[in-house]
Amino acid sequence: MREYRHQPRGIRNGREKQAQISEQDDSENLIEPIPENIRPHLDPVIGAGEEIKISLSTDMTLDGSYGTDWLVATDQQLIALNFNGQESPDITQISLGEIEAVEAQNLFGNNILKLRLTDRGVEVARYTKSLTRKFARASPKIRELIRQSKPESSEQEDQDHYGPREEKRAQRCEQCGRPIPHWAGVCPHCIEKRRLIFRLLNYALPYWPIAAIALLLLLVITVISLAPEMLLGKVLIDRILAPSYPRLELGFQNDLDDGVLSPALRQVLRSNKVRLSEDAVISVEQAGNKWQIRDKDNYTITRDGAILNVRREPDIFDKIISFFLIREENPDPKSLLVKVIVALILINIVTNALGAIRGYMMAWLGQRITYDLRNETYAHLHRLSLNFYNTRETGNIMSRITNDVHRLQDFVAEGLQDMIHNTVMLFIMGSIMLKLNWKLGIFAMLPTPLIVILSIEFGKRMHKVFHRLWRRWAGLSAILADTIPGVRVVKAFAQEEREVDKFETRSYDLFENELGAAKLWTVFGPTMQFVTFISNIIIWLVGGLQVIAGEITLGVLMIFMGFMMRFLGPVRMLSRLHQRFQRAATAAERVFEILDTQPDVADKPDSVELPDMQGRVEFRNVSFSYDGNKKALDGVSFEVSPGEMIGLAGHSGAGKSTLINLICRFYDVDEGAILIDGVDLRDIKVKSLREQIGVVLQDPFLFNGTVAENIAYGTPNATMAEIIAAAKAANAHDFILNFPDGYDTIVGERGARVSGGERQRISIARAILKNPRILILDEATSSVDTETESLIQEALERLIRGRTVFAIAHRLSTLKHANRLLILREGQLDEIGTHDELLEKDGTYAKLCRLQTELSRIRAW
């Protein structure tokens, strides 16, 4: 037999580590600064050389009203300052040596800290549930102080926790103190959005070339997609359909005197919307009938006989267009038109083609990240211990793998790209507009802030309304889910009308809320339309005036109109950016929370396999607590020899299931040790251990698959003949053969519903096939008819032969094969012995037996 080694504390599991860390933090929190008005009351009672170890404020006074009392502990005494509605507090001083026990009483809505002295009890502090955690940390500290003050002291009784059960999980954020929403499980206010997004992007890192190419494509597409508007305005309108500066025919000759424009020429130019500045004529190169005027950067006017060619100086956009499209000086309008049309078609094809490539790349990236994340999360879920599952709802965990991961994919593939795309788009469009004409550009963008505000406001309201609607819908479904299955009860009590009324009330509520949502929609749509319309009007008005004045061309005006149509969409999108970020960050946090959780039960590096287990089980002074407070098992010791059957009995909550959870090592013990064949459970590889433990549960769980697959769940290598043999031994063979598909029947499929008794026999077959050394039966014969029960009993008798068996049963008759019975009571071992011995002893078991005999007599009646 190997010697039992107790592991050093701290490296055993994560839970303990955490507890230690928080203890360190807490010792600092236990000393709150004492305010000036309290000092004078306190100072006289604290002797010199005493050190304040704890000083805590309450949020209630002892008489039960809100207020602040103080609890102070030094290394020698404990001082309570209780105001009780008076100006100066009542001061209670208790020397630490007097204190026998510290009780934190969890009551309803408030708690009381009570000290038990040798001869009396003193209540020293009262506080609401908000301070539960603070004071929960205080009582162990007080106990520690007491221990230090009387070093010779023996065991003291910890009567720390009684009263209503506290919630297992923190309900408030540890950082900001805000309540944590039920659905989230993490504090949405405190999550560091940026850090999370970066961490999420880490998953994209392996695929960075794809992301980079996609981003590059995105930028190219964004730029090209703006080209049609430019082409339409700059070329189609300004140069082909409505050239702003036509060739002018002059009827007079003397238009230029010594380098100054004659009023007549000015008039002609003005009426053709060519506005030269006063000091326009800068260069005049007169040669016969030809001359040229340059007006700064705006115009070049060339005169050729009676013809005036007015040409606007090309801006950067004209130059770009010329570079691609127009090489000759005076192109033919028709051929130019054809060129523009061809260019438009090409641009369209290119943007769409690039867009498709980019879309596919992003979809690939998004799906790939989701795939990785989903699999990683699921694999990690299976590494986690039961403890993780106990504190969370199944639906919540499931939704993290499906909804949250999907949301992340949406964000990575769409959200981020949208954001970049829209930002770039706005930036480029804004710059072009300002460059074309800064005045009109500013006017055009004037309504933008209004749209941002409207979108944000509307988004918030819509969110609220839809949530309300969603809750109403859920309420309505709840009624249906309630009454339709319960229709027998409704009819039996003739409550149809009431149910209909109830439904109608809810239904009307929904109706009203739907209308509310509709109202919001119908108001928002036209409002946005109106704002958009206003911005268009502004452009028409301001731009129109500018066209008339010749400051811009018609083409530029059209470019503005086109851009405005495309400007508002991105603005609206970006307005909702925060919401999108928030949602993605929360989803990320929820997923990462799973990934960051460390399994409580993990193999140690030097753990061993245990291939030939005998089945000797020994509990050595085992204590265990699920929540760190209430002990589910408390100092349990016993020994079971191989092949022995132990019946476990006791009230519910006595620790039967806990004992079994510990044998399976779903949890690690807090104190003491469990040994199998003399080896500490924690030194055995978890996989090796569980391979030799068989479990038949109260409500056996069958997976979606064939009957044969379910029987061979723990032993995938079993032959078909072995599966049939196991099913026969479990009395399951006959009913399985009677399914049309025999062992190939899919469990739960239509036409092959498997009843409770049948499920149990399949799970017994599963255990038989696994052939474990240690077998656990959890109330295996409940809720079946007598005949089935005898079939199951028979199957169980075959199963338990030659194995170490732990059987839980509420009905004591099912334990008749047990060699010994183990009676638990409030986590402690109450009695152990054979049936006869225990009856002789006339203790708990004897009482239980009598009760059940009486009950069955009543039933038989």
Place this chain on the structure above:
Amino acid sequence: MGDFHLKDEITILDPESITLERNRFGDLTLKLGDETYEKVRIMRAFPLSFPEKYIVFRVRNEEIGLLEDAEKIADTSRQILEDELRKAYFIPRITRICSLEENHGASKWKVETDYGMREFDVRSRDDIKVLPPFRVLFRDADGNRYEIPDCRRLDPKSQSLLDSET
């Protein structure tokens, strides 16, 4: 109460000792060495995954034993066994899908089988089961069964009709 041994739980029949015959009523008769069982019923333990293996012989709900592999018994007996199995498990093989109409998730199939033309209704897609890789099983609204042993062998039209439902 002796130790429990899994292999004691089933009787595996020696294929050499099995003789199957029909008596004058046409009932299946199993001769097992010296013993003779009349009116024997046969059942497949794994009708889908191993149709020719693990055949259970029973007489009035009493199990005689398990034949691990039908191919191992003598030819004449095997012929009788196969006839009997074909009677007990009537699962026509679909060779061609002529038409398919879908209506609210239920579907009407018109098919050619190795037993002739047949029309049947399937109530939901759950009743069409694809056993990887290429085997497809049908259960119609009345509980009849059909199968496609290998859907790749169907003609392209049948395959595209099938694809729309699986």
